[in-house]
Amino acid sequence: TIDLDNPCYLYAGNDAEFNGLVAEMSRGEVGAVFFLNSNPAYDFMNVKAFTDALAKVPAKISFSDRADETASLCDAIAINHNYLESWGDANAYEGYYSIVQPTINPVFNSRQAEESLLVWADAPVKDYYQFVRSNWETKMLPALGLKWNDVLEKGVVAVTPKTAAAYSFTQSVVEVAGKIVSASKALAKGGDQIELQVYENIPMRDGKNANNAFLQELPDPVSKVTWDNYVALAPKHAEKLKIKEFDVVTVKGSNGYSVDLPVLIQPGQSQGTASIALGYGRTKVGKAGNDVGKNAFPFVTFVNGTMQYATNVTITPTGGYYELAQTQTHHSFEGRAVIKEATFKEYLKDASAGNHKGEHKDYDLWDQYEKPGNNWVMAIDLNACTGCGSCIVACNVENNIPV
Ligand code: SF4
Structure with a gap:
């Protein structure tokens, strides 16, 4: 069900408005x-x-x-609090209002951005906690019959959802489908043109936290590559292009932007397409994140009022070779079967039938040691795991893994 009257307000940025702002700035219309x-x-x-x-x-x-990269071009940097040091409120979904409460005192000499704006605007209330509280106490809480402490305790209040109105889809589905097919065909031009998809991967997302070495160390959940981005190609496609794993290639977009990156042979990548993760190639984020990988944002194009993350590129080998750091490689089963199987008869004879019996090679970083008392294990339900990687980062931190 699509509920148009109770929408989600996350990712509500407007690409066209941002482009409009750049145009206004370039005309000297922004003070x-x-x-x-x-x-x-x-x-x-x-x-x-x-x-x-x-x-x-x-x-x-x-x-x-x-x-x-942006702050270094500004006249002043007014350092904002970390979100864990901040007050605030949010309306992520229609009808749900929440309070953001600080969990620690500010560590550095910073000031919350909203408070800076209140001070510079010479607002009657300059303290941002007081501003948020008084906004709730005058505009929200009386109608809900709640007190400030009630909201602090619960963190969120929900109001009655709006009644969904009746909507009808007036466009021709065939016409819309035709537009999608022709846009897709335009990307699959053939010849030396390859469809490139740039995407946010799990560890790096948009590169905001690229200086966090734990995130650089966190392997991509599928390719298991750390500390780099790369051009992923399907095995057959790479063979056709006469490109081998870790060969360095030049990827050139129709706007003239190009990067040199190593190739990763990625089973599952669609034939005739390539993909590169965003969030790499930062130059002013800090010593851990600077110059790690290459920036793929310039491959983004602006079409029909929105940013498009698929485009046409050419891929040419440079003759170079660059080995990516992977914590695991594809198809490395260490001798285990993909699916464990046994007949019912075998199971009745031996309840462990079908399970491997230590025939694969064991690896251990440590010398053997005595394990008296309880042995603890961590079990992960792989049907429930989303591959977020938080457990890997937690394990690295807990075990003082240098990054
Ligand atoms: S086991 Fe849990 S924490 Fe670890 S990657 Fe999967 S979902 Fe994330």
């Missing part, structure tokens, strides 16, 4: 610009257009916690 949780000098598709436009803005302020 001041503030950057909060954003870094377009790294992740905008046309960094040069953005930085040229930014140079025409008289007042440029960043709330970043470091002199990142």
Whole structure:
């Protein structure tokens, strides 16, 4: 069911409006610009257009916690609190209102961005906690019959959902399907043109936390590659292109942007397509994240009012070779069967029938040692695991794995 009257407000950014802002900045129509949780000098598709436009803005302020790609071009950096140090509120879904409460005192000499805005605007209430509280106490809580402490305790209040109105789809489904097919055909041009998909991977997402070495160390849940991005190609496709694993190739987009990256042979990658993870190739994030991999954001295009993450590219071998660090390689079963199987008759004879009996090679980083008393194990339900990688990071931290 699609409920248009009770929508989700997450990812509500507007690509067209941002492009409009860059155009206004380049025409000299913007007097001041503030950057909060954003870094377009790294992740905008046309960094040069953005930085040229930014140079025409008289007042440029960043709330970043470091002199990142955008903040380093600003006139001032007003360091924002970490989210764990912040007050706030949110309306992620229609009808659900929540409170953001700090869990620690500010560690560094920072100030919450919202409070900076209140101070600069010379607002009557400058303390952001007081501002949030008074907003709730005057506009929300009386109608709900609740007190501030009730919201602090529960963290969220839900109001009655809006009644869903009746909507009808007036467009021709055949026409819409035709548009999708022709857009897809335009990407699969054939010849030397290859469809490239750029995507956010699990560890790095948009690259905001690229300086967190634990995330660089966290392997991609499918390819198991750490500390790099790469061009993933299907085995047969790579064979056709005469490209081997870890060969370095130049990927060139129709806008002229190109990067040199190693190839990873990725079973499951669609034939005739390639993919590159976003979030790499930062230059001003810090010593762990700088110059790790290459930036794929400039391959993004702007079509029909939105950013498109698939485009056409050419792929040419450079003759170079670069071995990626993988914690596991594809098809390495260590002698285990893909599916354990046994007949019912065999099972009746031996309840462990079908299970491997230590015939695969065991690896151990440590010398054998006595294990008196309880032996603890961690069991993971692989049917429930989403591959988020949090357990890997937690294990690395707990065991002081250097990263
Ligand atoms: S076991 Fe849990 S924490 Fe680990 S990757 Fe799977 S879902 Fe994430």
